[in-house]
Amino acid sequence: MASAKILTRRAAILAGFGGAGALLWNVNSLTLSPSFAHVFHAVEDWTRISQRTLLSPGQLAREYSPADISPTFKPNGTINPGGDDYNGHVAQNFANWRLKIDGMVSRPLSLSVADLRRLPSRTQITKHDCVEGWTAIGMWQGVQLGLLLKAAGVAMGARYAVFHCADNLDGEPQKGGIQSPGQYYESIDLNDAFHPQTIIAYNFNGKTLDVPHGAPLRLRVERQLGYKHAKYLQRIELTDSFAHIAGGQGGYWEDRGYEWYAGA
């Protein structure tokens, strides 16, 4: 059913591609209108998504029922980034927090939590596995990352989404999403980025996401282990390589020896 829907949409986009191609031929050296550019980027997205996701949709992580939700869900790692900047955002209820999406995208975005809450959301009840030896089942609600990436227009050649967080485990002040030593970060490939259960969560167990669990925004990437689920998200950077970021291994814990692909 779902795949029939996707295929219909794919056929529709493919039909649109023919039209856009003809238009491109006609306008030749003329400046592209924004609406045309939009169609063009949609086609770029389609090519990538069809290759990486539609043709190999991958498995869904198991989803549970409300009765399975754990009475306590241990907060782990950083449980409060602290510092003047983050504390200021807490005091303002994160009204001025921004999630930036930049790097290899055609339209960099800067979104407030309210912007995200206005978009369609996904709710999922999943099991979280921490390598320290505990698990917990929780309910997460947020925006599918794939939707945000489609809005930003992933550029040709991009391969990874890198998540820059507000907490610095060396206690250094944060720099608004600019990576610095000791700052938590993570990365996933575009296959996981466009996976339907990969969401930027703002609610946890039916309430606004709290500080210990990553307020105001955290990643859920349900087919992978706990440390991939970056909390306190400030910036998502699309890139073709993470070799130049921090220790070059794609994440705070990866730089300290953990696996980059952490299948749960």
Ligand SMILES: Nc1nc2c(c(=O)[nH]1)N[C@H]1C(S)=C(S)[C@@H](COP(=O)(O)O)O[C@H]1N2
């Ligand atoms: N920014 C940030 N994200 C993070 C961590 C962290 O220390 N900082 N810890 C990771 C680890 S090891 C786990 S198990 C989960 C814990 O999520 P929780 O606090 O909601 O239980 O967050 C992950 N994401």
Ligand SMILES: [Mo]
């Ligand atoms: Mo963890």
